[in-house]
Amino acid sequence: MSNTNTRTRTTEKEQEETTDASLNCPECSGKVVNDEEHGEAVCIECGLVVEEDSVDRGPEWRAFDSREKDKKSRVGAPTTNMMHDKGLSTNIDWRDKDAYGNALGAKQRKKMQRLRKWNERFRTRDSKERNLKQALGEIDRMASALGLPENVRETASVIYRRALDENLLPGRSIEGVSTAAVYAAARQAGVPRSLDEITEVSRVEKSEIARTYRYVVRELGLEVKPADPESYVPRFASSLGLSEESERRARQLLQNAKEQGVHSGKSPVGLAAAAVYAAALLTNEKTTQAAVSEVADISEVTIRNRYHELLEAEQDIPIA
Numbered sequence: 001m002s003n004t005n006t007r008t009r010t011t012e013k014e015q016e017e018t019t020d021a022s023l024n025c026p027e028c029s030g031k032v033v034n035d036e037e038h039g040e041a042v043c044i045e046c047g048l049v050v051e052e053d054s055v056d057r058g059p060e061w062r063a064f065d066s067r068e069k070d071k072k073s074r075v076g077a078p079t080t081n082m083m084h085d086k087g088l089s090t091n092i093d094w095r096d097k098d099a100y101g102n103a104l105g106a107k108q109r110k111k112m113q114r115l116r117k118w119n120e121r122f123r124t125r126d127s128k129e130r131n132l133k134q135a136l137g138e139i140d141r142m143a144s145a146l147g148l149p150e151n152v153r154e155t156a157s158v159i160y161r162r163a164l165d166e167n168l169l170p171g172r173s174i175e176g177v178s179t180a181a182v183y184a185a186a187r188q189a190g191v192p193r194s195l196d197e198i199t200e201v202s203r204v205e206k207s208e209i210a211r212t213y214r215y216v217v218r219e220l221g222l223e224v225k226p227a228d229p230e231s232y233v234p235r236f237a238s239s240l241g242l243s244e245e246s247e248r249r250a251r252q253l254l255q256n257a258k259e260q261g262v263h264s265g266k267s268p269v270g271l272a273a274a275a276v277y278a279a280a281l282l283t284n285e286k287t288t289q290a291a292v293s294e295v296a297d298i299s300e301v302t303i304r305n306r307y308h309e310l311l312e313a314e315q316d317i318p319i320a
Helices: 067-070 104-124 125-145 150-166 174-188 195-201 208-220 229-240 244-260 268-282 289-296 299-314
Strands: 019-024 031-035 040-043 049-052
Touching: 067 289, 125 150, 125 174, 125 195, 150 174, 150 208, 174 208, 195 208, 229 244, 229 268, 229 289, 244 268, 244 299, 268 289, 268 299, 289 299
Parallel strands: none
Antiparallel strands: 019 031, 031 040, 040 049
């Protein structure tokens, strides 16, 4: 007997497995079946494991009926809400090269240019699709500038699609609604950006962003919790090069402020900036109000005011 591992296969399930007609058992010349569950090719006569660790070429998902199989089966890249056609259309590469990387001739270049033009026309056949394409491009641009993850971009795209479907755009700019969608999506995902940061990368004024944001949240019924000051701390501390000890101390200061009710009615960005500055001083790390002000995009006066309030809240905690 060969040194190859053997295993007896006697269950009905294994008897029904597909037979590999191109492979016969080297021991008994019996039929070999593919055991997909164990990734092996096994002889049904003597149980010899002919091959093992085979590659599973099936889908990564499971389906329990034909309807679920049709719904989950796909070809190509998965669909995404970040593209106006959800990624279902064809894109023609802008580079005038063939599949081998060779440059196209003059005649072929003209032909490809015409194809690109008509392809673009067919992709955006009406005003709604053109609106959506422009808005999703704005969302992607702003999210990239703010360093937001892909899930935030996806959420912002869904929010804008809902606003478009419910006819919330008349009287408002595409840039304003798309910026409001990014702001809302970032807060929902727990990676908020301040209104000033959003304004820096947007093409509309701060007042319009705030007004449009309130309108979109109200009309769509979005559940957006108030921004937590602690969510800003890691980003501020990282930008200032502070240690983990300072970051933990800043979180502790904010938690104490919440217990004392100091945070009520205060800007979460200002509280987070003041907490980071106070924590740096308490842990003997060098930083200045000007540096914190630049990172947090908040005035030094606000930092000083919140700084004193945080320290007072820290001293007012009763000792157990």
